[in-house]
Every structure is written in C-alpha cells, then in structure tokens.
Amino acid sequence: MFGTLPCELVRVAKDVAAEYGAELDVDAPMSRLTTLRVGGPAHAMLTCRSTDTLVSVVRALDAADVPLLILGGGSNLLVDDAGVDAVVVRVANDTIRFDGSVVAAEAGAVWDEVVARSVAAGLGGLECLSGIPGSAGATPVQNVGAYGVEVSSLLRRVQLLDRASGEVRWALPDELGLGYRTSTLKHTDTAVVLAVEFDATEDGLSAPLRYRELAAALGAEEGERQPAAQVRETVLRLRAGKGMVLDDTDHDTWSAGSFFTNPVVPDERLPEVLAAISARVGDAPVPRFPADGGTKLSAGWLIERAGFEKGHPGPGSAARLSTKHTLALTNRGSAVAGDVLALAREVRAGVQDVFGVRLEPEPVTVGCAV
Numbered sequence: 001m002f003g004t005l006p007c008e009l010v011r012v013a014k015d016v017a018a019e020y021g022a023e024l025d026v027d028a029p030m031s032r033l034t035t036l037r038v039g040g041p042a043h044a045m046l047t048c049r050s051t052d053t054l055v056s057v058v059r060a061l062d063a064a065d066v067p068l069l070i071l072g073g074g075s076n077l078l079v080d081d082a083g084v085d086a087v088v089v090r091v092a093n094d095t096i097r098f099d100g101s102v103v104a105a106e107a108g109a110v111w112d113e114v115v116a117r118s119v120a121a122g123l124g125g126l127e128c129l130s131g132i133p134g135s136a137g138a139t140p141v142q143n144v145g146a147y148g149v150e151v152s153s154l155l156r157r158v159q160l161l162d163r164a165s166g167e168v169r170w171a172l173p174d175e176l177g178l179g180y181r182t183s184t185l186k187h188t189d190t191a192v193v194l195a196v197e198f199d200a201t202e203d204g205l206s207a208p209l210r211y212r213e214l215a216a217a218l219g220a221e222e223g224e225r226q227p228a229a230q231v232r233e234t235v236l237r238l239r240a241g242k243g244m245v246l247d248d249t250d251h252d253t254w255s256a257g258s259f260f261t262n263p264v265v266p267d268e269r270l271p272e273v274l275a276a277i278s279a280r281v282g283d284a285p286v287p288r289f290p291a292d293g294g295t296k297l298s299a300g301w302l303i304e305r306a307g308f309e310k311g312h313p314g315p316g317s318a319a320r321l322s323t324k325h326t327l328a329l330t331n332r333g334s335a336v337a338g339d340v341l342a343l344a345r346e347v348r349a350g351v352q353d354v355f356g357v358r359l360e361p362e363p364v365t366v367g368c369a370v
C-alpha cells in the first residue's frame, strides 16, 4: 500500500482512531515533532496514550497493510521536506514504576524522567544516561549510550509487539542483537517496543565510572562508583557544555545528537587509513579503540581533521555543525531537511576524500538518504 494517497491515509487513520481511542492529528508538521525541527507533514498521526491503544492501533494498521512510522520523542529522526508517506503512530503510554531494584517504564515515558526519578528513588545505574532526549521505548532501538554506559548493560527485558504475528511478548536483551548504536529493532520495523525494564542497584551508587572525562570532573578514579545524584548532575553539566541537552533557546541543541556513528575500520584497511591520517596530521596520536570487526575511530576527530571546524560553514548558514560539538549537525532556526542533508553529504564526502573512511548516519532517515 506504499504510495497511498494522503486522503486514504487520513480516512483509515480516522476509522482506527474512532475504534481504539487514539487521538488523530491531520497534517501535523514533523518539524514540530522532531528535535532537528525539519521535515514536512505527517498526513495522519495517531497518538496512543495507553499500551492497549498502541497495540490495537498498530495491529489494525498492519492488518490493513497501511505503512506506519513509529514516533517517540523525534530525537533520532531526519524526515524529508516532502513529509511522511505513512500514518505516524506516536507512542505516548508513559507510566514509570519502581519495584525494588527494577525500574519499569512504558515506552512513551520521557527517558530523562525515568533516569531522574530512578536517581531520586535512591537507585543507581542509569545516571550516566542522563540528559539523553527521547522516549524510554527508543532506548533499546539504537542501544543508547553515553559516558561509558549503554542501555544493553542495564536492560532486564523489553515488551514487544511483534508486527508479523501480532503477538505481545517479553524479550530478553540477548534476543535483540544489541551493539554499538544498533539492535535488531533499528531500521527493521519488525516490532514495537511497548515497555522496558532495567536492573538498577539499591545502594544509590553509580555504575563504575568508565569515562575518563566524567571521572576527572568528579575528582574520582576510573572504575570507582560515586553517588548517583552527583554523577547525574555532572553528566548534565558536561552534556550542556557540548549542546547535548535540549534547550529551546540554544540552536546548538536543535539536532539529532551525534549525526554520524564512530566508524569501525576492518583490520585489513587500517594501515591504509592510518597512512592517510598521518599524511594529513603528522604523528599526532590517533584516538582509536578495539571494536568488533576492527578498530573504532572517532568520527568527530576525523571530521575536524578533514577540515570541518565547529560551526562550519559559518554564521548565516541555515544548517551548521554545532559551535560546541563537531559531530552534531544543527538547525540554526530556518533550516529545512534539504539543508541538513546537504551539510551531511558535504561532511561525509570530505572525510571520505581525505581519509578514505565512510561515515554512516546515526539518525533514522525518513523519505530521504544522506
């Protein structure tokens, strides 16, 4: 049913909304629903405020063969200016519960509220993931991570609606193929996350500090555990300094976070890439880390060394690299998706030309490609 006329999408969405109690919006601009604040209209959007509604709506649309886009907080999406050729299903079930050391959140809960409330409840473990925008349900989709912690290390289980069978079931983390900014849920449309559970600790101490900058800011050693509340505050401060905490008044935060993932260079290509790096920057140490499939390089470092400075291409441009963090592509207020895509392509081509390394976008693109 791809290529469905907008009026047909609206008609089907209207019927489904009436039957299952979802809220219908027509021609909702995706620029108001995403943190990059670009993208054309969603011809029909169904907001689902309970898990029952979410399950029924997705089952009904799938049964009618209607294309759909699952939307959480819109913080990892780049939507084309032409809009969305599908019904947008907005996940808005948002109950958060605590049971001993288990933190349970419905998929539509705001992620940072989950973290804040877990810390306030005296639980430790989630604090390094403070300040990441978006919903709890999206956290396993790209295995969100920051400051040395990934959700894969905290996940207890994930409640899924399997879209092929229509079945609702709990999946264990092992089943989800969780890796660096990826899982079997990303780019696949196979399942909708309905709820997530995390294992925290009840001693109020953080996860062991694994990120040098964070440990240093806390005056601690790597591997130490510190009061979770103090770690959360420090993470929020460090993130804000990089434009990585949403702030309506700061265009450096009108982004999708890091726009490119750190590339993993296979062993056989590494000597060639290191030679290109050394030809460009001399003998300066190259940040690199062992990774599955080869060696992980820093995308931000490569972008800067390829000649793109913070704030590129300069004041007056509708889309620029953040002035605080080279890896974030930002909307300075008037950008459209085309501006963001053009900048992404320029940066990607620059890094490819200079170092022979291909950068892959981290956000999910809808109706467009970098």
Ligand SMILES: Cc1cc2nc3c(=O)[nH]c(=O)nc-3n(C[C@H](O)[C@H](O)[C@H](O)COP(=O)(O)OP(=O)(O)OC[C@H]3O[C@@H](n4cnc5c(N)ncnc54)[C@H](O)[C@@H]3O)c2cc1C
Pocket: 035, 069, 070, 071, 072, 073, 074, 075, 076, 077, 091, 107, 132, 133, 134, 135, 136, 137, 138, 139, 141, 142, 143, 144, 145, 146, 185, 187, 191, 192, 193, 194, 243, 244, 245, 246, 253, 255, 256, 257, 258, 364
């Ligand atoms: C300022 C800023 C800082 C960021 N910092 C980080 C960071 O430090 N670490 C990091 O990992 N990410 C970071 N991000 C990226 C983003 O916040 C995360 O990927 C977040 O988890 C996306 O959540 P969301 O609800 O906004 O997802 P959306 O953008 O709404 O959706 C992203 C993808 O997930 C799918 N999806 C969403 N919800 C569900 C669901 N319930 N079931 C199935 N699929 C679903 C969507 O269909 C889409 O394909 C940052 C983004 C911004 C803007």
